[in-house]
Amino acid sequence: xxxxxxxxxxxxxxxxxxxxxxxxxxxxxxxxxxxxxxxxxxxxxxxxxxxxxxxxxxxxxxxxxxxxxxxxxxxxxxxxxxxxxxxxxxxxxxxxxxxxxxxxxxxxxxxxxxxxxxxxxxxxxxxxxxxxxxxxxxxxxxxxxxxxxxxxxxxxxxxxxxxxxxxxxxxxxxxxxxxxxxxxxxxxxxxxxxxxxxxxxxxxxxxxxxxxxxxxxxxxxxxxxxxxxxxxxxxxxxxxxxxxxxxxxxxxxxxxxxxxxxxxxxxxxxxxxxxxxxxxxxxxxxxxxxxxxxxxxxxxxxxxxxxxxxxxxxxxxxxxxxxxxxxxxxxxxxxxxxxxxxxxxxxxxxxxxxxxxxxxxxxxxxxxxxxxxxxxxxxx
Numbered sequence: 001x002x003x004x005x006x007x008x009x010x011x012x013x014x015x016x017x018x019x020x021x022x023x024x025x026x027x028x029x030x031x032x033x034x035x036x037x038x039x040x041x042x043x044x045x046x047x048x049x050x051x052x053x054x055x056x057x058x059x060x061x062x063x064x065x066x067x068x069x070x071x072x073x074x075x076x077x078x079x080x081x082x083x084x085x086x087x088x089x090x091x092x093x094x095x096x097x098x099x100x101x102x103x104x105x106x107x108x109x110x111x112x113x114x115x116x117x118x119x120x121x122x123x124x125x126x127x128x129x130x131x132x133x134x135x136x137x138x139x140x141x142x143x144x145x146x147x148x149x150x151x152x153x154x155x156x157x158x159x160x161x162x163x164x165x166x167x168x169x170x171x172x173x174x175x176x177x178x179x180x181x182x183x184x185x186x187x188x189x190x191x192x193x194x195x196x197x198x199x200x201x202x203x204x205x206x207x208x209x210x211x212x213x214x215x216x217x218x219x220x221x222x223x224x225x226x227x228x229x230x231x232x233x234x235x236x237x238x239x240x241x242x243x244x245x246x247x248x249x250x251x252x253x254x255x256x257x258x259x260x261x262x263x264x265x266x267x268x269x270x271x272x273x274x275x276x277x278x279x280x281x282x283x284x285x286x287x288x289x290x291x292x293x294x295x296x297x298x299x300x301x302x303x304x305x306x307x308x309x310x311x312x313x314x315x316x317x318x319x320x321x322x323x324x325x326x327x328x329x330x331x332x333x334x335x336x337x338x339x340x341x342x343x344x345x346x347x348x349x350x351x352x353x354x355x356x357x358x359x360x361x362x363x364x365x366x367x368x369x370x371x372x373x374x375x376x377x378x379x380x
Contacts, residue, residue: 005101005103006115009101009105013108016030023176024178031269050289051292051293054289054290102265112186113152122172147259186259187200208254211251216248219245222277
């Protein structure tokens with residue numbers, strides 16, 4: 001799957017590399033291009049948070065009124081968001097795109113021969129030649145299996161004679177610039193460098209730490225502004241706040257597991273995210289948020305609720321209907337052993353309950369849904 005994502009990313013990276021002639025500069029430019037594409041989604045996310053903050057008094061009232069009825073509380077919150085024209089699913093795209101692109105970039109970084117140099121067919125024979133040479137010289141390369149292309153590039157520079165039997169191989173490799181200001185982007189950050197603490201090893205080891213610090217800064221800025229703009233939502237996040245601070249720790253751990261190129265991408269991405277987030281927060285003044293809120297409210301109301309809101313509405317409705325069914329009605333109750341239904345009959349009845357709930361949800365939003373004529377008493 002991620003290789004399919006890496007293919008178009010590889011095309012873009014190859015195009016940039018052919019223009020600038022530097023792999024490190026290609027990653028830098030590519031990262032900024034990706035970040036530029038996520039600006040609309042990031043902006044929507046921050047606007048959404050600011051608009052939710054305007055509803056804090058109403059949301060707090062709902063939480064107090066239905067503290068003992070979570071289903072009804074969720075239903076009333078969704079109803080409020082619909083009335084105010086707030087799409088609770090807005091802004092999710094930015095995070096999803098970041099994760100998907102990260103995995104795609106990983107493929108491009110560890111396989112530059114395939115995606116940048118267009119030498120995919122040479123990888124297998126070159127790997128065999130390198131393995132034979134390493135064995136004959138009793139040298140161990142622990143990343144050869146996971147990242148053969150990076151190891152091949154490493155030895156092609158210092159021992160080009162290994163690959164002399166592959167026509168045109170060394171000529172193609174010779175012009176590839178895999179560094180950025182002297183930093184080998186195919187290198188592996190480590191706290192225990194094999195050749196001691198050289199300047200290059202020190203810079204490599206510092207990359208994951210810099211990524212960690214940039215992520216911590218981004219998380220702190222985001223949390224600070226959320227508490228300011230939407231204090232009620234910030235209070236209810238609970239353990240989610242801990243998870244947000246765990247992500248930078250995961251970044252630090254992964255940084256020492258992945259090559260420098262991916263750390264470089266993640267560092268540039270994090271720094272640009274900090275700059276973008278601060279810029280959007282500075283733009284969204286309280287006065288501007290009020291104006292945007294009114295415009296977005298009318299715009300969203302004209303479009304109707306988003307798919308996530310509809311799903312949550314339907315879920316809340318179905319939960320309420322099941323509670324009504326459990327409390328009794330004109331039809332036999334669901335309790336095991338006293339409903340008189342076989343498993344097959346009960347499964348079929350449950351299916352019809354769900355279909356009926358979906359039909360009612362569709363009617364609520366003015367849409368059509370096939371009507372099988374089934375209208376259980378529990379839905380009344």
